[in-house]
Amino acid sequence: MKCTKSIIILGIESSCDDTAVSIMINQEVISNIIIHQTIHKQYGGIVPELAAREHDKYLFSTVNKAINIANIHRSQIHAVSVTIGPGLIGSLLVGYSFAKSFSMGLNIPIIGVNHIHAHILSHFINNANLNNSFPKFPFLCLMISGAHTQIIQVNDFFDMNILGTTLDDSIGESLDKIARLLGFSYPGAMWLDKNSKLGNNKKFHFSKPNVKGLNFSFSGLKTQIDRFIKNQLKINTNFIKNNLHNLCASIQKIISEILIEKIILAIQQTNIFRIVLAGGVSANSEITKQFLLLKKHNIEIFIPKKQYTTDNGAMIAIVGLFKLKKKLFNINQPFSKFTPWF
Structure with a gap:
């Protein structure tokens, strides 16, 4: 490894359907490119084989583009960091194979990274969260994404413990499936969020899953909403059309309440009053809004x-x-x- 005060890292993420490449100097992002795969929309979900092929198609050019934007030469890179899981095995292998060849060609280290670990530590990128500051250890991380729903106690950069996880579907998967019930195309969670802003979140009421401890369950809620909508459509075939905004708002409300109740329970059990959100669902407007309200109770909130x-x-x-x-x-x-980091 070269001896210099500035450390340049090439980061490659290909765990699912986004081909993402970044150049970082110390903790500063110099380039950050994300290629969103659109081919999956016609299938209503991610097709693993197609995802791997799309990564193979775009990864080389994306890496070159990231290096060019950063205005560096590849010989200046000190290490290549790559996702090794969890994720789609085909997609992961495309990213890893490229990173392996890149590291061997330049004789630099290849560093395997856990995908969830990366979401959590993204808060230590300069100005990566709404606070523009780094959270202090220890903190509780609510990891909410298309594939994961977990509460993790983070004691240090490499000292983390899972306190709770979903027993079935992830929150992101559940939101996409519920959005499909309402007629939105994949990925539907963002459309559910957008339409909720125009609705009354007290119009419809749904019961919360009875799950003890810090674990989650969303399959029952999804089934409950499905049955409710089907019963209402028997009475009025225009039910969804006439109540779309209110349905979206009410669904987002119950989802947010479930998350808030679990994180408050985690605070009570750990006596840690510092909360970090991570993952794609942390961009949800209602979830963000409800977690920011916790500041009134002297709870620190970090949202990416x-x-x-x-x-x-x-x-x-x-x-x-x-x-x-x-x-x-x-x-x-x-x-x-x-080896896994947990």
């Missing part, structure tokens, strides 16, 4: 800026930076030998 809620290369690069500094890597380590 929109560009760092979705999957991105910068969050992979920041973990790579911390691992490089602590020498938590083996140069050119094979994919099968990487």
